[in-house]
Every structure is written in structure tokens, then in C-alpha cells.
Amino acid sequence: MEFEFRYINGHIEVYDAAGRFCFSADSRGEALAELEDQAA
Numbered sequence: 001m002e003f004e005f006r007y008i009n010g011h012i013e014v015y016d017a018a019g020r021f022c023f024s025a026d027s028r029g030e031a032l033a034e035l036e037d038q039a040a
Helices: 028-039
Strands: 003-008 011-016 021-025
Touching (some): 003 028
Antiparallel strands (some): 003 011, 011 021
């Protein structure tokens, strides 16, 4: 699945391919780790 990362007010927001908000994280690395956890 494809995701978009947006830097908003000091944190990362993650959106799916349809543009729906999924979650926020403190950093891109944290967001990637969360996506990996969800895929497992």
C-alpha cells in the first residue's frame, strides 16, 4: 500500500493512497516503524 508523509507543525502525519489520515508520529522513522508494525 502507498502512503504519503506530511510534515505538519513539528510532526509527521501519514495518509493513505486515497488521502485519508491514518496516524501521526514524532518523526518519519517512527512513522515507518508504525507502518511496519501494522503490516506484521
